[in-house]
Amino acid sequence: MYRYNEFDTAFVRQRVAQFSGQIDRRLDGSLTEDEFRPLRLMNGLYLQLHAYMLRIAIPYGTLRADQMRQLAHIAETWDKGYGHFTTRQNIQFNWPKLTDVPAILSALADVGMHSIQTSGNCIRNVTADHFAGAAADEIEDPRPVAEMIRQWSTDHPEFQFLPRKFKIAVIGSAHDRAVTRAHDIGLRILHQNGVAGFEVIVGGGLGRTPMLGPVIRPFLPKADLLPYLEAIVATYNLLGRRDNKFKARIKITVFENGLERFRDLVEQEFIRRRASFNGAAAEILAEIAPFFAPPAFKAADPAPFAAAYAVDGLFRAWADTNLVPHKRADHAIVTVSLKAHGETPGDASAAQMRALADLADAYGYGELRISHEQNVILPHVARADLPAVHEALRRVGLATANVGLLSDIIACPGMDYCALATARSIPVAQEIATHFKAIGLEREIGQIKIKISGCINACGHHHVGHIGILGLDRAGVENYQITLGGDHTETAAIGERAGPGFAYDAVVPAIERVLRTYLALRRATDETFIETFRRLGAAPFKQALYGDEARDAA
């Protein structure tokens, strides 16, 4: 995995020193809050409802065991003993004191991590497939390119004051696990006639105006990536609206100008920029690539896996949901669920983080990944070691066998933490998970994606959930809108709003009505919720939600 070079190290240390000085000057009164606020946001420090929040980037979701251990140390030393993994492959600490932030940033720098550009109107943490480098269906590991984008975008002088924030995601498989069409730029690695390149998607995004990004370039040779990205961001930087925050994202720029005009401007800019790059990107990529070489996989007879699978029901249930095929037949990709029923989606205690780091060292070549679905991945585990891994996870409460099932819910922090939220998300997720466990329907319902956001900004990706839940403030009361039929994969779709919202207490019963309708209408047990929805449309589910009012309105 990537390790900082001298330049990276010096840059991050210098930034820690600069921001520490800025905090000192804020505390001694030299800086007002208006002056300090943009400085702290540039360094990922928010002031939320109850406390400060520090958002730390986990570039392309890749984490070494020693870095995970350091996050555990930070959680215990300066926070409340846990961290929250987010839908953008970041980790957030919810309770740091302003006076402790310099020490935290210094501890992060010790392991090659930082919180730079995790807020503000700049290019944010670059996200990628959480199975990168391991997935059986992978064309090419997206992380070398993602690391190059991280280096290029960090402190890029031209792009520090964009009209609005800017998010880039990269996927190296035909299956899209990085929600590329919901990003400002989505990159899909392709090999065409033996040449490596990208399908480039621009202008996707969720939030107030959800849009799936169109393809701006069906095939971009790999060598042209950086000048092309610069051309897109530079075009947006000039053309994007700064008069209205709600119309400032590139999706609106592309939509208002039309894809053709926007593309023409980008292509003109690209020609100018490409000359100045002069092949430098290829050299940098060649330096980065060896860091992402696969580990020295050990061959192991998978017999212990089959033996445990045959006799241990708990192990079998976990293996059925939490494992994904690895590119090597004698290995598997393990998704460790951070969605234990009734717990907060995406939260891990310091003890759990240490246990994960230890498991990565003992069985996973020291590698960990964080998914945008708020789980932790052990990307390379020999199948022979899976029973031992499962047992170790069980001891720290991390063996929940629910990946891809109803309780594997994405939920933003919502109004339990976030200053922007209009309603709570976390307790809704907790109650859905515990309710369906109690009535014993989770396995019966099977594969389904429920995604919850506590405001219109859609950090919880509700638009692309098979069932999306959006928490709003309606006349001083929490109210939840339900959307149906969203899809976050390569067949991406924005869910449609089912109808009027539900009161806090009515959300779980409403979801149950939708899911009981699905169980009654599916053709067979292997027809998933989204397949049934696509076959029948929204009507029977609206009927389940609203009764005859839905029919009368239709």
Next chain:
Amino acid sequence: MSRRFTPKVLTANDLRKGDVIYLTADGRWSRQHNEAELIDDEAIAELRLLEAMGQSAHIVGPYLADARPGPNGPEPLHFRETFRTRGPSNYAHGKQEADHVPL
């Protein structure tokens, strides 16, 4: 026609800790909503807010929040302000902690 003024409390976050704080009638910053001064005069509320804006060395983001009188002092009206009086609902953190102490 002038609308009836909804009483307010003045609230902010502590600069160092980030904790939610409320201005009391004797000009202190309390961690407890029920110790806040309930301001029922709009002009005084605006004056308190202006004064608070001058205290940026200790506090962040002062604003006026709707409140009503209660048996133990002012109570919040909006659920967001209710959450701010105690902390998150998923853990007993923030003001719900047994050892939560004023700085």
